[in-house]
Structures are given as structure tokens and as C-alpha cells.
Amino acid sequence: MSAAPRFAAGARVTVRRADPPGHIRTPWYIRGKTGEIERLCGAFPNPEELAYNRPGTPPQPLYRVRFRQRELWPDYRGAPGDTIDIEIYQHWLEPA
Amino acid sequence: MRGYHDMGGLPAGPVDRGEYDYALWEKRVDALLVLLAAPERRLVRVDELRRNIEALPPDAYDKMSYYERWVTSIANTLLQRGVVTSDELGRKMAAVAAREGAE
Amino acid sequence: MSDLHHDHDDGAHSHHHPTRPDTDAPLTHYQVMEIALRELLIEKGIFSADDVRRAVEAMDARTPALGARVVARAWTDPAYKARLLANGSDAVRELGIDVGATRLIVVENTQHQHNLVVCTLCSCYPRTVLGLPPDWYKSRAYRSRAVREPRAVLAEFGTVLDPAIDVRVHDSTADMRYLVLPERPRGTEGWSEERLAALVTRDSMIGVTRPSLQ
Numbered sequence: 068m069s070a071a072p073r074f075a076a077g078a079r080v081t082v083r084r085a086d087p088p089g090h091i092r093t094p095w096y097i098r099g100k101t102g103e104i105e106r107l108c109g110a111f112p113n114p115e116e117l118a119y120n121r122p123g124t125p126p127q128p129l130y131r132v133r134f135r136q137r138e139l140w141p142d143y144r145g146a147p148g149d150t151i152d153i154e155i156y157q158h159w160l161e162p163a
Numbered sequence: 164m165r166g167y168h169d170m171g172g173l174p175a176g177p178v179d180r181g182e183y184d185y186a187l188w189e190k191r192v193d194a195l196l197v198l199l200a201a202p203e204r205r206l207v208r209v210d211e212l213r214r215n216i217e218a219l220p221p222d223a224y225d226k227m228s229y230y231e232r233w234v235t236s237i238a239n240t241l242l243q244r245g246v247v248t249s250d251e252l253g254r255k256m257a258a259v260a261a262r263e264g265a266e
Numbered sequence: 267m268s269d270l271h272h273d274h275d276d277g278a279h280s281h282h283h284p285t286r287p288d289t290d291a292p293l294t295h296y297q298v299m300e301i302a303l304r305e306l307l308i309e310k311g312i313f314s315a316d317d318v319r320r321a322v323e324a325m326d327a328r329t330p331a332l333g334a335r336v337v338a339r340a341w342t343d344p345a346y347k348a349r350l351l352a353n354g355s356d357a358v359r360e361l362g363i364d365v366g367a368t369r370l371i372v373v374e375n376t377q378h379q380h381n382l383v384v385c386t387l388c389s390c391y392p393r394t395v396l397g398l399p400p401d402w403y404k405s406r407a408y409r410s411r412a413v414r415e416p417r418a419v420l421a422e423f424g425t426v427l428d429p430a431i432d433v434r435v436h437d438s439t440a441d442m443r444y445l446v447l448p449e450r451p452r453g454t455e456g457w458s459e460e461r462l463a464a465l466v467t468r469d470s471m472i473g474v475t476r477p478s479l480q
Contacts, residue, residue, distance in 0.1 A: 090213060091169075117210035118213065
């Protein structure tokens, strides 16, 4: 039975600024940044646990989160509509 | 701390577009992972491979090639899992080196 | 031990690339490690030499030509394209391509949107439809800069995008693998799927280039 999804598509979320040791799949450049849930991708075993050959259950909700490039990089020179989509696990997200 | 592998957004030079065919030994490393990670064996998880690559010293990215990092990570994972021991791997490596001619 | 059979396709013309220096040189520490691991694991009965050979052959059989077929079908069959965009893995399987457990997401380039795929944390890549990734995809320069300055990286590949086109970068951090469905070039009306597929390069399915009639 997976953990319940907390976020709906369109919700504004911020990536937590945690810095734990271990195998982390939330890139450094996105921590502390705010974006929007594009979709719930499903629930998957937690890779932070799988990396230590533990089952990573219950499966954790994974979201595709969309960020505006201009909000990520202070000197971004592309178009205002340029975005990045990243898949981020629920435990790394909090409401914006 | 940002891991050395976690490089998104860092400054870097131009992309070197030079291309090389994969050497056979490299494809065999890749095959090793595919076989070990297969559902019927599950002796290495892709996540363990990644973790063990991330755990290599930072200069591994400069000193080791992509598949050199992979084969080292696979070996470390198998050691952690107890599938092989350092002793038997070391003895086998010495035998291979003697047989095939090594650096 | 050099590779006698390579098969990749990053353009309408396939061309040979230098093979990594190999063969006559003494084995490196890591090549010795690979051989030793393989022999030990075969001795332990974990897999056979045949298993290894078949795995390498399966790898060689996967080339960007697979992805190109998918794109050509999507260009000529709107209903297929809709299924492809809804569930990439299932739609690719319809064409007899074995994607295994890969969760393939296909993202469509349009007049308004250009997609680019990267894995900043390692080198995740849709291998079951494109084969093994090029070195540059795994490089520090690409992984660092594709998320930060995608238009500059695209320009290095000869792709200059009008500012009216939005660029969307997909950083493959989880189990999903991304394939770009490029825009069909103008002037290809009535072309067969086979002829269309020949226009679809590996680089256009990663998103660093766009197919052209050149």
C-alpha cells in the first residue's frame, strides 16, 4: 500500500533544502526552488533505500514538477517560457 | 554537500562531440550489470551501482573512464553483498593478469 | 578483442568513428577486473558465458533505428501518435520493439515547444529504443550545462531556436526515460515510413538537433 499522494496537478511546491548523506536523486540545483506539479507519475520504491539493497517500501509518490528557468538561474537568458521538468519524490516536496 | 556527480547547473566548457565505438570490454561491463540486475538474479540494483559510483573519490571522474567507474562499482557492490570476497577476486585478477598480460 | 561489429546511426548517412584504443595493448587494471569478475561469476554459476554473449548481442541490436521507426510511424499515423504520447512503452511494443521494464515517456516537439533530455545525476538514457548513449551525453559539460543554458548547448549542436519557441529540459532523475518526438520536416509529404525514418537521427530524439532534409 503506497503512501498517499499529497499534491494535485497544478499545486505549487517547494523542494526541501535538506542535505543528507546517502544516495539522493533530488539534484542540488533544484533544492529550495519552487515549481508546479505537472502530474503524479505513480508510486515507486524509494531509491534512497534501494541503494542500500533495502526494499524501499511502501512505494512513494513521485511527481513530475515543472520549474521556470528564469526562477532557477539569476542570469538566465533564454525565453520566459523555458522550463525544466524533473521527477521528484513526495518526501522532498512541501507546499509552497 | 553537493556530490561530485550532482553537477547540474555548474559551469563547464564546450561539449566535446567526438564519438567512439564502445570497446568490447566496455560492453561486457554493461552486460555484467544487465545480467546481475535482472529480476531472476537481483544481485546488484541499479541504485547500488549509482551509489557506489557516487562514493568513488572525486578524482575518479578525471582519472577513471565511465566503464572503469562502472566495473569498480559493480565489484564493490558484489563485495558488499557477499557475492564475492576480496581474496577470491584478487586471486582471480592476478591469474588473469599473468595469463593475458597486464599493465 | 576489438569490436568488429558496431552499428549506430546518428544521421541519414552512417559513418565510422574511431574505435577506442584496445587490443594489442596490455590489459589495464580495470580490464583485468572485468575479466576476473566475469570468470568468477561464471564459475559460481551465476550466469554462463553464453548469457554474456547474448547480452552483448542484444545491446548491439539496439540502435537509434528503433526509435526512428517509432517516430516515422507517429508522423504518418495520428492515432498511433496519440497512443505514443499517452503511453510510450505500450506504443513502442506495438511495433514489436522490446522495451522490457522501461517506462518510456515520449515528448513532442511543436512549433512552440522544443524538448531536450539530460540526466544530470548520471546518464539515464532510453537505451531500449536508442541503444547506448554517445559519450557527450554522459559528459560533465552536457550534464552541467543542459539544464543551465540549454539554448547555448543546442547552438553548439548547430540548433538555433527562435526565442518564440520555448525550451523544456527533462532531467531524468527517476525511472522514466524520455524520447523526443521531433517535428516532421516540411517537404516530406507523401514519403514512406522508411524514407521518413532515415531522416530521424539519434540526436534529434535526444533533442539536441532537429531533423532536416539536408
